[in-house]
Amino acid sequence: MMYWYGNGMSGWGYALMTVSMVLFWGLVIFGVVALIRYLTRTSQRPEHDATPRPTPEQLLAERFARGEIDEQEYHSRLAALRGSPRSTTGS
Incomplete structure (x- = not known):
């Protein structure tokens, strides 16, 4: 006996699942890259704050x-x- 509705996932379900996974991993990768860039940028001294030679x-x-x-x-x-x-x- 099947407890779900219909015959399973249709083509739209597979498309929505694929798009959502691509968006999810894209956001995760973007977040990691943004965090790394933020951490490395703040640890370096900007050029304009350097004392004049x-x-x-x-x-x-x-x-x-x-x-x-x-x-x-x-x-x-x-x-x-x-x-x-x-x-x-x-x-």
Whole structure:
């Protein structure tokens, strides 16, 4: 004795089952991909929040302030950076 209605599932039933399974797995895959992209995006620092890089003149001034180079070398390198060669006469 059969306890369900009719002769079984018709063609529309099979089509609806196929479409619903494709949609279900598509949503699951989309959700996993979106979650992974969200997690990896927030763990990286955005480029616009990065601290600005110091200019070559600022780096040279820092080296002079730390005592890595003397005043004569500072001025000669600063002149070279600015494109005006400085004469080294005097000493």
